Amino acid sequence: MSQNIIDEVRSYFSDGVVQQTSTALGEDSSRIRSALMGLAPLVLGGVLRRAEQPGGSAEVFDMAQQAHSSGLLDQVGNLLTGDGGGWASRGTEFLRSSLGAQYQPATETIATGSGANSGIVSRLAGVAVPVVLGLLGRHAAQNNLDASGLSSWLTSQRASILGALPFGLGSLLGGVGGAASVAGAVRDTGYAARSVATETAPAAVRASRPWWPWLLLLLLGAGLLYYLFGRNRAEEPTTATTTTTVDTTTTAAAPVPAAPTGRYDEATGNYIYDTGANTDVKLPDGTVLQVGSNSTEARLFNFLNDASQTVSDDKTQGWMSLDRVYFDTGKATLTAASQQQLQNIAAILKAFPNAAIKLGGYTDNQGRADANLTLSADRANAARKAVMTNGIDAGRVAAEGYGQEHPLASNDTPEGRAQNRRVDVRVTKK
Known part of the structure; x- marks a missing residue:
């Protein structure tokens, strides 16, 4: 894998893949391309985040090996069709669970930037995630890396990944993403990839420029209030351990045992x-x-x-x-x-x-x-x-x-x- 992991991932979203995906989803190809370029660093950030969680490095390594051995990198355009081997749904669910509560705002931001709706972006994650995992699996195989070695290499790419995230998304993954303006963020992070550098920023992004400074001021104000009034609260009671139970019954008509007291x-x-x-x-x-x-x-x-x-x-x-x-x-x-x-x-x-x-x-x-x-x-x-x-x-x-x-x-x-x-x-x- 090349040193620029973002470019390596984006190189797999060729014109043929974009057109095939566009046909499968019934969406304009330029919007598909823009969304995939934005998803590339977001997915890498999600994989990085998962790898840094307890047990995450082994999970990422296992899925990367599976993706690489499946040969999906040779048939990226088929990931959203019946020939995708189930990786499309696995990819979307993997990104959703990796980002947690940040999944929806992250995909909506990419949807706004690309002009595609958020449902399309979620389905495109089913293309981007397997490609990322396949490339990581290939890199591990070529360099004889185990789970720990792959996780360490991925961590070394943190600055590159966070620096390529669309504006505002870096904070979701514990880093700083974006430039001083939305236009700069689009240029730097890939709604227009290096291979299509002449493409202009989407109209939806250009139209949103005046809104972001006010949002940043609001977030700074909220952070200041938290610093002054909320930062000294205990994280959890020192005597507590965890978990619980209450009945969250599945189907009203079904004979499910009652929730325990x-x-x-x-x-x-x-x-x-x-x-x-x-x-x-x-x-x-x-x-x-x-x-x-x-x-x-x-x-x-x-x-x-x-x-x-x-x-x-x-x-x-x-x-x-x-x-x-x-x-x-x-x-x-x-x-x-x-x-x-x-x-x-x-x-x-x-x-x-x-x-x-x-x-x-x-x-x-x-x-x-x-x-x-x-x-x-x-x-x-x-x-x-x-x-x-x-x-x-x-x-x-x-x-x-x-x-x-x-x-x-x-x-x-x-x-x-x-x-x-x-x-x-x-x-x-x-």
Whole structure:
């Protein structure tokens, strides 16, 4: 791979690939090109961010190897068709989980800059992500790099990646992106790639120039207020560990076990759930799990085993909290006692080979919102890694952090905050 990783990725978005993708999506080819050029550094930034999370370097390495060995770099134009081998959907989901809450504003910014709608940009991620992973896999193979070596090399490209991000997006990944004006950002970051340097900035970007200085002033003002009044708050109660459970039932008409009740344990800061009397859950592959009748495993199994229950199109529905997963206080380190439930989740997924899940991390509202968002993502990914370690393919387990969003209980009491510190699971495919 060349030293300029951005150019290397963009070189794969040739005229032929752009035209083929344009036809597949029914979108103007110039908008497709602009969006792909903006996505190149965003995807690299997302991969870099994932690689720096707990267990992320191994995950990136594994997916990069898969992408490279699949030969997709020789058929980039087919990624959005039936010949794409499923990489398009995997690519979009990978970027979504890597960026977390920043995914939507990032793709909307690229949509505005390219003139394409945000739905098109999300689908184009299914082209950009596999290309990036394929190139990383090839680089690792050519240079005999392991997961750690590839992660270190990727980290060495941080300045180049962040410097190429479209205006305003660098801050999403912990760096400074963009120039002093939107026009400068477009020129520097690739809505017009070096190979099409004569292309002018899109009209939607030019029209937005007067708006950005006011936004920057607003953000600076908000930062000053935070510095003066919010920076000394504790990140999480020092006595607390993590997670919870409350019933987020999947389908109203389905016979799903009731959500367990529980109690707050002041000594550990955890919410301890009553998962019901022990019962045997017999999986289709013959595996028998002994779990509580109201446990997450029992509810997950019942949902997957009942053909009348379907995955809701509403992605806010169907979440179930993991009732025996906890972390060291203020960290993304799983306690030893948490491993059993995650092993059981993996066993259930093995018995239902078509199923896929998503893990969502949450915190209480103590501390800085941005730090809580990062912590929640780290914890969701730690749980994801534990499931994968037990034999589940990375493409079947997604993870995302939601920070202090969607509390299950009031944050005004220790008990409520304990319930809000949790990891949830949702079936995304049966």
